Amino acid sequence: MMEKDLDDMLENFLMDNKVEDNGFSQKVTEQLPKVSSWMWLRDVVPALVLCVLCLGVWHYHQFFIQSFFMYRAEFYQWLSAYGATSITISYTTLAGIGIIAAYFAFEKIMHEIETF
Amino acid sequence: MTKDVELIARILMDDDQQAFEALVQGHQSRLRAFFRKMCGGDEMLADDLAQETFLKAYRGIKNYQGQAQFVTWLFAIAKNVFYEHIRRSEAFTDMAEENEAGAESQQDLKMDMAKCMLKLEPQERMVLTLSYMEGLSQTEVAELMSIPLGTVKTQALRAKEKLKTLLTENAR
Numbered sequence: 001m002m003e004k005d006l007d008d009m010l011e012n013f014l015m016d017n018k019v020e021d022n023g024f025s026q027k028v029t030e031q032l033p034k035v036s037s038w039m040w041l042r043d044v045v046p047a048l049v050l051c052v053l054c055l056g057v058w059h060y061h062q063f064f065i066q067s068f069f070m071y072r073a074e075f076y077q078w079l080s081a082y083g084a085t086s087i088t089i090s091y092t093t094l095a096g097i098g099i100i101a102a103y104f105a106f107e108k109i110m111h112e113i114e115t116f
Numbered sequence: 117m118t119k120d121v122e123l124i125a126r127i128l129m130d131d132d133q134q135a136f137e138a139l140v141q142g143h144q145s146r147l148r149a150f151f152r153k154m155c156g157g158d159e160m161l162a163d164d165l166a167q168e169t170f171l172k173a174y175r176g177i178k179n180y181q182g183q184a185q186f187v188t189w190l191f192a193i194a195k196n197v198f199y200e201h202i203r204r205s206e207a208f209t210d211m212a213e214e215n216e217a218g219a220e221s222q223q224d225l226k227m228d229m230a231k232c233m234l235k236l237e238p239q240e241r242m243v244l245t246l247s248y249m250e251g252l253s254q255t256e257v258a259e260l261m262s263i264p265l266g267t268v269k270t271q272a273l274r275a276k277e278k279l280k281t282l283l284t285e286n287a288r
Binding site for chain 2: 007011014016017019020021024027035
């Protein structure tokens with residue numbers, strides 16, 4: 001095969017971008033109500049998660065700041081004054097991780113539903 | 117371009133699904149042709165990926181800033197959909213083998229091309245296909261693939277050479 005023939009063949013193949021619609025656009029548009037009915041969740045859920053996180057940070061900000069800067073003894077003293085224990089901290093951390101994991105799981109499930 | 121902007125505005129303001137259908141009609145040909153080349157001529161798979169791309173575009177249309185052409189933005193989504201498909205589908209290499217077997221019996225030039233295209237690396241295939249799309253400059257290809265312009269040029273050239281070698285071997 002000649003070099004030029006190959007070049008032409010290749011270019012014709014690559015530049016051939018014509019595909020008849022044959023109802024494709026209509027088929028895609030028919031999927032929209034299904035997508036639209038779930039779309040509000042995509043806006044609301046991240047906003048809710050963000051709100052919960054912000055509330056958590058706002059509520060515990062003093063705790064977080066002090067936990068970074070206080071000596072251990074003072075830290076525990078401060079903790080016990082508030083009636084908190086190391087178990088409380090563990091639960092708070094676990095809850096935080098849980099919320100983030102739930103959010104990612106939700107995203108994954110939503111993706112599967114939408115692309116089903 | 118102006119027509120796209122008008123249609124997008126109608127979708128954003130009134131959630132006009134007819135406007136979306138018109139947008140799909142305007143871009144389906146190029147997008148489906150792109151996926152067909154990327155999937156070695158598998159029309160069903162290409163159409164599924166094109167549909168997924170359009171639905172993703174619909175969901176994320178409010179994020180379209182209008183700085184780039186709509187088609188560039190659409191192909192950026194298509195690129196992600198394609199890479200996601202490769203990650204998701206362990207059977208991608210099997211698909212290449214199936215198509216290879218089919219092409220032998222058909223002796224069709226297009227199928228030969230498609231078969232050879234599948235032997236290229238996914239990124240090379242994408243650079244080559246996008247570089248030849250109407251309305252997409254190499255700068256836009258570089259931008260949407262997040263790679264330097266020089267890399268686009270080199271990869272397009274290398275992929276073309278590879279494809280020529282594969283086609284010559286095939287013709288023997």
